[in-house]
Structure formats: structure tokens, C-alpha cells
Amino acid sequence: MTLRTREVAWNRGGRLVVDGVTLHPRPGETVGLLGPNGSGKSSLLRLLSGAVRPTRGVVVLDDKALADTSRREAARAIATVTQHADTVVDITVRHVVALGRIPHRGTFGGDRRADAEAVAGALERTGLADKAAESWHRLSGGERQRVHIARALAQEPRELLLDEPTNHLDIRYQLELLRLITELPVTTVVALHDLNLAAMFCDSLLVLKDGRAVAAGTPDEVLTPELIARVYEVDARVGPDDETGRPRVTFSRGARTAATSAG
Amino acid sequence: MSTATLGTEAPGLRFLGTAVGVTALLLVSIGAAITLGPADVSLVNVRDILLNHVAGADIPVRVSKEAIVWHDRLPRALVAAACGAGLGLCGVILQSLLRNPLADPYVLGISSGASTGAVVVAILGVGGTAVGLSAGAFAGAIVSFAVVMLISRLAGGSDDKVILAGIAVTQLFSALTSFVVFAFADSDAARGVLFWLLGSLEGVRWHDAALCGVVVLAGVAFCVFRAHVLDAFAFGDGVASSLGVDVRRARLTFLVVTALLTAVMVSVAGAIGFVGLVLPHAARYLTGPLHVRLIPLTALLGAAFMVWVDAISRVAFAPSPLPIGVGTALIGVPVFIAIMFRRRQAP
Numbered sequence A: 001m002t003l004r005t006r007e008v009a010w011n012r013g014g015r016l017v018v019d020g021v022t023l024h025p026r027p028g029e030t031v032g033l034l035g036p037n038g039s040g041k042s043s044l045l046r047l048l049s050g051a052v053r054p055t056r057g058v059v060v061l062d063d064k065a066l067a068d069t070s071r072r073e074a075a076r077a078i079a080t081v082t083q084h085a086d087t088v089v090d091i092t093v094r095h096v097v098a099l100g101r102i103p104h105r106g107t108f109g110g111d112r113r114a115d116a117e118a119v120a121g122a123l124e125r126t127g128l129a130d131k132a133a134e135s136w137h138r139l140s141g142g143e144r145q146r147v148h149i150a151r152a153l154a155q156e157p158r159e160l161l162l163d164e165p166t167n168h169l170d171i172r173y174q175l176e177l178l179r180l181i182t183e184l185p186v187t188t189v190v191a192l193h194d195l196n197l198a199a200m201f202c203d204s205l206l207v208l209k210d211g212r213a214v215a216a217g218t219p220d221e222v223l224t225p226e227l228i229a230r231v232y233e234v235d236a237r238v239g240p241d242d243e244t245g246r247p248r249v250t251f252s253r254g255a256r257t258a259a260t261s262a263g
Numbered sequence B: 001m002s003t004a005t006l007g008t009e010a011p012g013l014r015f016l017g018t019a020v021g022v023t024a025l026l027l028v029s030i031g032a033a034i035t036l037g038p039a040d041v042s043l044v045n046v047r048d049i050l051l052n053h054v055a056g057a058d059i060p061v062r063v064s065k066e067a068i069v070w071h072d073r074l075p076r077a078l079v080a081a082a083c084g085a086g087l088g089l090c091g092v093i094l095q096s097l098l099r100n101p102l103a104d105p106y107v108l109g110i111s112s113g114a115s116t117g118a119v120v121v122a123i124l125g126v127g128g129t130a131v132g133l134s135a136g137a138f139a140g141a142i143v144s145f146a147v148v149m150l151i152s153r154l155a156g157g158s159d160d161k162v163i164l165a166g167i168a169v170t171q172l173f174s175a176l177t178s179f180v181v182f183a184f185a186d187s188d189a190a191r192g193v194l195f196w197l198l199g200s201l202e203g204v205r206w207h208d209a210a211l212c213g214v215v216v217l218a219g220v221a222f223c224v225f226r227a228h229v230l231d232a233f234a235f236g237d238g239v240a241s242s243l244g245v246d247v248r249r250a251r252l253t254f255l256v257v258t259a260l261l262t263a264v265m266v267s268v269a270g271a272i273g274f275v276g277l278v279l280p281h282a283a284r285y286l287t288g289p290l291h292v293r294l295i296p297l298t299a300l301l302g303a304a305f306m307v308w309v310d311a312i313s314r315v316a317f318a319p320s321p322l323p324i325g326v327g328t329a330l331i332g333v334p335v336f337i338a339i340m341f342r343r344r345q346a347p
Helices: A041-049 A071-077 A093-104 A112-125 A141-154 A171-183 A195-201 A225-232 B002-006 B010-035 B043-054 B063-097 B110-124 B130-154 B159-184 B189-198 B206-225 B227-242 B247-269 B275-287 B291-315 B324-345
Strands: A003-012 A015-023 A030-034 A056-061 A078-081 A159-163 A187-191 A204-209 A212-217 A236-240 A247-251
Touching (some): A003 A041, A015 A212, A030 A195, A041 A078, A041 A187, A071 A093, A078 A141, A078 B227, A093 A112, A093 A141, A171 A187, A171 A195, A225 A236, B010 B275, B063 B206, B063 B227, B063 B247, B063 B291, B110 B130, B110 B247, B130 B247, B159 B189, B227 B291, B275 B324
Parallel strands (some): A030 A187, A159 A187
Antiparallel strands (some): A003 A015
């Protein structure tokens, strides 16, 4: 039923930015994509969204290749929040969120009540209800990010793809946002930088390095000192968090020891 | 339509009020413009002549006045209105698709390309029928726009590059038009160049009004119907695609519509500048950025605006008429500069 990839690869201008990645989320779960800059997280998300076609392998939505699905049909199932989507249009928060209703329009317009409810609900969930009439250009970076997420929620998708949505956000909104995402009844694939946030909120993790999947599984299985050393080239200790029991990563401030850098 | 997504009723009523107001302004403008000119015609005369022709009334009006109103000033006012609406519509489309508030068919060189195409057909080629001219203008519009996109893409594809490429292409095709006219046309060459480069509504007739009217109305209807697609481009191609828009197809469709509208208007009235640039901004100021409202309002405002610019350029230096593009440029260039300054200040 859900969105998944099979051995998917993308050759972007002669460079293999995604190289044989298989991702098969369970319906409703939150998958964290980890890996250093340039490891292929954004590229994998672009493949999943159908914005680009894979060079090899296949992205499947509901047992059908995404490449054979119309953009509109795909947009009714998959919502995407990319980084740095900006506009020159003088547009209000409510109008940006209402863009999310476009894929649900029929030939002669949308269902007014469903549209209004979806927009109001999305504004409410992202804490933007009192900013609905505000101009986009007056918002802070963090608020803009929340507006894009509200727009994605108004789309009422089954699959939500987020590319580092916590960038530019205060820690309070980072936590609120990830809590919101994990509580949504949708399958979410989210690229994250912060290993502890990923451990805290994600049901499973996929770690990429140089376009290849190097580890996959629950946070407990994936986040080990060995893996962190191999992928990020830093030393870290990992232990269970007092509150959640999930793994907690503490980075070592010293230079890397010979033992781990050999891995 | 997508106005529903607003979820509030009051702005809808306000839009309706604005639309009715601007429609009334347009009708009054057409009526008033017809009375302006060397021959003395009153609003009562205009009404009587219209009733005679449209409603089959038999009110006695002097034949000379009848001829002036019915065969000259009325079709001319209607062509002006259609061109204003069409140019405004082209501006809305281009500003949305290129995400650039300075975009319009004249700035981007599409009008110049259409001029060159029409001139080549008129002077070198296959007869000068309205349809032939329009076809030539369409080919020219497509070629010039392709050149603009190619140059701006090769130069890095940023928003400002499109405008720079447009300026270069405008100059190129204006020069080509002048060259063809001077090299191959007869003694009236200088006047012909003025027509193609600055626009003029001298001598337009009912068949011109019919051609412009039909094409512009069809264009407005199509774009209102597809208004949500233009909305979807607000945050760029990536977001538009994630909202279910087939970006490549939508772009191609709207650009062909723009080229077609520009071609028809240029073949009838020459290249008229800055209307497409200025009017969308005025309309946005009145009704906001939603295209389902912006498009009809821009069309109505553009129509009323052009009727007045044409009337004034007709009578200002009578009996010699001012090219209509002179008036639109005198108004348009300061607005162009103002928008550039505002963009600079924007975060």
C-alpha cells in the first residue's frame, strides 16, 4: 500500500548520487534518513516524490511504478516539503496553505467545505491559526518552514516526505514539529541531521553514505559507535536515554582514536 | 473555484464589488472615448447610434457621425480594450511562470519577435491578410521567446538573466524589423516602422475587433479555468510538481497561449509596451495574488486603461496621432523602475 523503492539508483550528471537503495516503510511509521551532507538523502527524497526518475530500479506507489502515475494522482498521495522554497508573490499564510488543496480539485473546482476544513485543520496543527492573514514575507525562517508543513498537511497525503524540516527552527519547534509528524496517521520519510532527534522520534532509520544504504533498522540496531564512526568519522558514545529508553548519542570532543578511525 | 479555499465570505463579496466597479468603468470609458476627437459626437449620439445598429432602432442621426462612430471609433475602442485585456493577461501568465514581477511580452522580446514575424510576412511574403500576419507574428513570438529562454539558461538561469536576455532579444528583433521595413518596403517605410515598434490603432476595423476580441476572450476563459495551475507556481517548479502539476506541459501550454495572444495583438496593433507589466501589479493591489480573481480583474483594468491611453494619444496632438506605445511607455517605465527598487529592498 505504501511508497517504496527497489534497488533505486540515480545518475545525476555522471555521478551516482543514489546507488541501489531499497526502502520499504511500514504504513504509518516514521523513517529517518541519516547521513552526512552529500550522502544522497535529498536525492533519495526527490526520487520518492517523483520529481526525478530513477536511472535504475523503481519507485513504487500502491503496486504501480511512480513514473507511470500521473502527477496529480501522485500529489494526492504524497506531499513533499523541500528546503528553501521561497516566492516573490505577496501571499498570505492561508493562501500558501490552501495551495495544498490543488491536487484535490475536480475539473470545475474543489469541495469548498472539505478545502476549508483541511486548511483550518492544517493551520491549527502547526500552531499557525493566528498567523493565517500574515504575509509570507514577514515570517521568520522557522515560521516559513511550518507554513510549508501546514501546506503539506492540507494536501491530506498518505505519504509525507520532509527534507531537513527542523533546519532554522528553535529547539522548541523542532520537538513540536517532530512530535506532530510522528503522531500523524501517515507514513513519513524525513531527512535529519540530528542523531538524537532521529533516535527519539523515528520508528526506523536508514543511513546513507555516498549514495548507498549502509545501515537500516530500529534506532537501537542502527545507532552504534561503530556505525557513527564509519559514516560521520567522529567518535561517540551511545547509551539508553533515561526518559525514553531510546539510544542517546554523546559525541567525543577529542580527536579520533586510531581504533575507530580504522573502521 | 479555488476561491473556496479562502474559507471566508467577505473577501469574495469585495472582489465581486471590485469586478462590477471595474466593468462599469470599462463601459463608461468606451462610451466616453468614442465622444473624443475632432468630429463633435455626444454621448447621446453614441447611444442613439448603438441603438440603431444593435437594437434595430431608427433614431435619426447625421450620417457623418454615424460613420465616424460605427466604422471608426467604436471598433477602435474595442480593439484597444481587447489589446489591454490581452496584454494584461500575458503579463499575469509570464510573471507567474517565470516568477518575475518584471516579466511582460514586451520586456521579454516576445512582442518584438512577433513584429518581425508579421513584417516578414507583410513585406516579403505571402499576402497581408490578418490571419497571415497573425501566423507570421506567432512564429516570430515563439522564436524570440525560445531565444530568450536559451540565452538566460546558458547564462545561469537566474530570474534576472531572463530580463537581461529579454532586453537583448528586444533590441535584436526591433533592429531586424526596422531593417526589413527600410530595406524592402516603399516610401511609407518610416511610418511602417513606427507602427511595428510602438504600436498604433490607426485604421482598425470591425474584423480586427472581432479577431482580437475572440482570441482574448478565449485566452481569459482558458486561464481562469486553469488559474490554480498558475497559483501552484508561486513557490517554483519543485513545489508546483509536488502539487500535482505537470510542470513541463503546463509551461508549454501557457507559453503557447501567451505567444498566440501576443501574435494576434501585434498583427493588429503593433508592439505595445508595458501594459502587461503594469496592470497585473495594479490588479494584485486590488485583489491579491489568487489567479482566479487576478486574471479577470487584470483583463478588465487593462481594457479600461488602454481605451484611455488610445483616446488620449488620438486627441493629444490631433490631427497627427501619437503612437499608442509612447503613452504606455511614459506610464510604464516609471512603474518598471519602482518595481525594481521595491525588489531590491525586499528581504
